[in-house]
Amino acid sequence: MTRPKKRFQQLIEEIDRTPWGPAEQALVSEAVALAIEIGDEQLEYQARMRQTASANMGGATDVMLNSFAWCLAHHDADPQRFPADLDNGGADLMWQFKWMASALRSSPAFSTEQITAVLDDMESHYRTAGLGLSGVLTARFEDAWDAGRIDDAEALRVQLEATPRDDHSHCDACGRSQFAGFFADTDRDDDAIRLVEEMIEGGFSCGEEPEHALSRVLLPYLRAGRFDEAKSAHLRSYRLAKDNPDNLRIVANNIVFAAVTGNEARALALIERHIAWLAHDGLNVDAHFAALSAFAVALDRVTAAGHGGTPVRGADAAALVPLFGAHSGPWSAQDLAAASWAAAERIGAAFDQRDETSGHARSLERMRALAAEQYDVPIRSDAFVAAPAANTPQDAEGWFERASELAQYGAEHETLAALPRALEVEDAAKRAQLQSMRIGILVALDRADEAAALLSARIEALREAGLDAQADLESRLGLATFGLNTPDATEMLEHELAASDSLPAWSRGDLALSRASLHLREDEPAAALDLAEQAARHFAEAADPRLSNTTTLLALSAVLNTGDMDAASVLLERFLAQDDLGIGHRARALQTRARMRGGSEQFAEGAADADEACRLLAGLGATTALGSAHLLAGALWEDAGEPEQAVARYRVAARFAEQDGGDATAVNFRLARGMLSAGDAEEAAELFGTVLEREEQSDVPAGSRAMTASMLARALAASGEYGQSVGAYGYAAELFGEAEQLADQAMAMLERAKILARFDEHEDAIEQLESAAEIVRKDPEAVGTLADVLHNLGQAYGGQQDDRAFALFDEVASLAQQHDAGWLLADVTDSRGRALGAFGRIDEAVAAALTAADAFSALGDEGSAGGSELFAARLLSGSERAADAVPLYRAALERGTQIPPLRQVSALELGDVLEQLGRDGEAAEVRALIES
Known part of the structure; x- marks a missing residue:
């Protein structure tokens, strides 16, 4: 049996490598409980410091406040035993201070005096510790903005920008996102967009970024007429935010986007999916305000679209009665809109009374003003289904x-x-016929007892109709x-x-x-x-x-x-x-x-x-x-x-x-697949993610989940989300392995390797391909997959000048010959030529490329044939054999007659080579082909 302290250390190590979420939260709770059981306050401090961060990311405000207060009290009493920074790569105590004022501000239950006291305490601790004041100014800026003191917030923003950054400043992602939100809230849309685009282009990310920043510029993008960027930002933001209840504000922004872009059915679906989050964190009341006002805007649009009577699933949950009030039967969209406005107004008034401002009233005015805004940005993952066009019988x-x-x-x-x-x-024969239908259906539905009870009525109707024999x-x-x-x-x-x-x-x-x-x-x-x-x-x-x-x-x-x-x-x-x-x-x-x-x-x-x-x-x-x-x-x-x-x-x-x-779920998988085929990769990625989530909740077999994960990875890659695609392919490979679907596992690893290689992660790509090759060799039936993996591994080796490439090319060529795969044989011959070129073996490389060109041409693939000839010509030209390259360029140019890109590149490069050879007239003639 593991000793308690050893078990505690194991828990801490596991916590530090586990992503935020329910599994990590359970580990943290276990660590805190174990430390208390052991009776060691230093161990408890380690656990509670992690608990504060975990609760912040998971939206457990009460846990976060209690945990932080415990840690701060112990630190103040004995900084040596309870240091502010545990050096575990997580947030230190002074960093966590920034979350506290925000947490108090998020509920009107806390007074302005309490919030001010926390901010002042934070500044005192920072000064005592000799820290820069960027973090303190950030907290004071957030406080002024959230309270509706816009002039104070603007002054603090300017001061913050002039203050040197330090280890307790917001990260690049969070800082830009925060200012972008402020700019959007103060009608400086261009500045908001600029900051978020800088963030995206720089690849900055954090706990809830870039999804929060993207949600903040949805309306600015729409008002700027940049609908494609708005749609992409919405789909990416929602996909990243949809699994964490602490992201309620982000989801609210995305619901508003759906409402004002003509996607009322999607807005309703998002409300139904996330309405339960209103009961997740009782102290995050400001997020409730944001969500309720977003719900109200969206449900008004649903009503205006003619669907006000549609029931809103989940709205009648007992946990939501304190917000919406008691209600008889399911909430309709129209009724819930009114209840959402009322709840938002009630909450906003409580905040404004505490803050002695009209900040929340102003926010509601801005939300109501959205009724005058409408943009056409169709998203097809959700739609209202019109009632079938059936005439109701009259008798x-x-x-x-x-x-x-x-x-x-x-x-x-x-x-x-x-x-x-x-x-x-009245007709007895018709009644007998109807009774027959009812009995037959009940039997088919395995409700034979109910069917048997109706036999007497059926027989009575038959006799009344004069059908005694029957x-x-x-x-x-x-x-x-x-x-x-x-x-x-x-x-x-x-x-x-x-x-x-x-x-x-x-x-x-x-x-x-x-x-x-x-x-x-x-x-x-x-x-x-x-x-x-x-x-x-x-x-x-x-x-x-x-x-x-x-x-x-x-x-x-x-x-x-x-x-x-x-x-x-x-x-x-x-x-x-x-x-x-x-x-x-x-x-x-x-x-x-x-x-x-x-x-x-x-x-x-x-x-x-x-x-x-x-x-x-x-x-x-x-x-x-x-x-x-x-x-x-x-x-x-x-x-x-x-x-x-x-x-x-x-x-x-x-x-x-x-x-x-x-x-x-099964229908949505097909819908997502259709969207991907239709070019709607971002929408498909979101829907595949939802399908995968539901499959995991339903304990769907690993092989089926693996297929969904691999489709999600494809959609993410097509959306330009390559980092997430790599992760999804990795998960798909794990699931295929669990299901013992070796060929599919190898293919997922192959696709993962291709993305890694695209971003010059060649060592990781080769490692993936080597593992894939080892796996697929165990499946004698997976000849095609084996050829694909070995071919790609050979190309990867060749690119790194690793002569193991050639044995793999030989093996692939042998497989191609055994299975009459002519195009594969041509392709691997072309790959051999390119690898030989990387080794500087020019004559062998040219010979292989021309052999491949002939093979491609024999199969009718003139584009690939021209590509091989173009490669051979480039090798010769780069080896100071320009004259030898000319006929190969001309051959590629001739093949490009029906392939404009090949023709254009061949003509351009041939013109340069001819000019180097002093054949200016010929060069001019060739270049003229580009314009023709």
């Missing part, structure tokens, strides 16, 4: 038709919802004719079928259809098809086109299960050509044809069928069915190479899933 007969059509399609839940009003019809049959069979799949039910069906000659045609058809359905469920398509044909003849004799068509659809399923696609296609086309099809049957048949067309790679045609099915289902009000129909349409449009069309369908499918309380 029981209309509801009977609606229920029948829904049942024909197979929309079980919508059919059940329509049945109560439909059952008011009533007698169902009295004997019970639920057997409604899909109950038990040995007894099957035996009874078989018995009745054998003795059915005396029954009416309709009853004979019903028995045959019931038994055919069971055969189909038991994967006996031939038997199902035989009985379906019998049922069809009986229903035709009974003149019941509805059940004749139902039977045809079952027969179609049976034919599909046999794998005879040609026969299925003929049957389906004949079925769709009928003029007696109901809407439900047509929609079901169109969806079937859509899937068949997808299977035969007629993706666009299948997508059109799926779209038409969506239109028909919308007319029936089949919202649950519509979600899956749009998902099918999206998948087919995606396969058809039309990501824009796919995104539109996936977005609707996702929203329907969310509205029905279902899990939209």
Whole structure:
């Protein structure tokens, strides 16, 4: 068993290498508790110093205040035993002082005198310790700004800029962000943007930067007409901020952005996602004020867009009652907007009363003034789903038709919802039909007890309609004719079928259809098809086109299960050509044809069928069915190479899933993938991040999470977020390894290495590739991945003049020859030439490059062929063999006839070479080709 002090040291080491978050907070709490148990105040000081920082980053203000007060008291009593700086790379006690005044200012429960006392105490400690006053001036500036004393804040800002920086000044990221926020708040948008862009270009970052700074310039960017920069800043800011409840202000800024840019559905989604954060930190009331005013602005926009009645999920949580007040039922957007304004006004008034200013009232005025601002910056990850364009039936007969059509399609839940009003019809035969639908659906939903309780009503309706033979049959069979799949039910069906000659045609058809359905469920398509044909003849004799068509659809399923696609296609086309099809049957048949067309790679045609099915289902009000129909349409449009069309369908499918309380994670993965294909990489990255978060919360298998993480990495790289992409690829590789998907693990490491090499991190890139090669060699089936990894590793070795490159190129060439991969063979030959060039082996390099060019040309890839020739020409020209380079430049120039970039570069460089050779006329002729 580990001794307590040794365990404590292990905890401290683990805390110092664990990122901020729940895991780190748990470690800190354990360390504090263990130090108290040991009874060693010096150990407790080490733990509590870390606890102050952890609580600051996690938004636990009460913990932070208590922890800091404990540490400061012990430091003041004995600075030697309890030094201000533990030299652990974290914030020291004097740095933490800056958080205290801000924490007190964030709640009106603390008086101005208390805040002033902390600021004065801070300055006294700084002077006693011989520290510069930059940190103190920063705290006083923040205090004046937050209190609404703008003139004082401006004077302090000027003084702060003139004060030399020291170890307790804000870092470059935080300092620029803070002043940018002040400039934006005082209508100096250009200065705000300048500071943030300096920060981004300099690569400055910190605990909540650059996400806070980016959120502060969203409105300035919009007002400057720089919509693309605003959108990118929003997506990046929100993606970085969305997982930490202490970032409530940042999220609030992003909600306002969504509201004023026409993205009301997104604004509502963000409110629903983060409204619970209002209860996270009871002392950070100023952040509540910012969030509530942002919610109010956004919900007013949602109402103005015609969706004021939309329920706001999560708003009725008990923890939020102190803010919004008691409310009966779910909060609508319109009602919650009013409650948010009221709460913000109440909180703002409390702050202004304490501060004896009108700072918060001014902030509310600025927020209300946003009603006059509107910008068009579409973001497509969220959208309102319009209610299906269905006419509401006006009487029981209309509801009977609606229920029948829904049942024909197979929309079980919508059919059940329509049945109560439909059952008011006077016609007993129709009531019997409706009861049959209800019983069949309940059996299908494994609610057999409920179904059995309805049999008497069904039989009574049959007798009232004069259908005594059917009533007698169902009295004997019970639920057997409604899909109950038990040995007894099957035996009874078989018995009745054998003795059915005396029954009416309709009853004979019903028995045959019931038994055919069971055969189909038991994967006996031939038997199902035989009985379906019998049922069809009986229903035709009974003149019941509805059940004749139902039977045809079952027969179609049976034919599909046999794998005879040609026969299925003929049957389906004949079925769709009928003029007696109901809407439900047509929609079901169109969806079937859509899937068949997808299977035969007629993706666009299948997508059109799926779209038409969506239109028909919308007319029936089949919202649950519509979600899956749009998902099918999206998948087919995606396969058809039309990501824009796919995104539109996936977005609707996702929203329907969310509205029905279902899990939209799988749909959102497809939506994000479609966005990435459509070029919306930043939006895709945000959505992939959300999908990954939900998968982790749901304990999705490692392999699935790995796929999401790798897609997230791709989207981040396409967004220019290379640092985060490297991290995401690393995480994907870990997950693929956990899932023992070796080829995928190696590919994730390969992509990670490519990014590292792009930023000249060659040693790290080579280390990744070497590990990837070792991993992928364990999978004998992953020949393509092995070739990719070895080829890239060879190129990396070649770039570092490591002759191990050539053995790898030989191995890749051998794999290419074994598998008739002609283009790969040409490409690795080109790589060999470039590596030889790096070694200064010019003749060998030129020979390899020209061999590659010939191979590329034989495969019809003139661009790559010209690239190899251009490389060879450059080698010769750089080796003082300009005359030898000329014909190679001309060959590349000729290949570039249909490739403008190759033609332009070749002509430009050839002109320079000819001029060096004194062939000025030829040089002029070649250069003229650039302009032509």
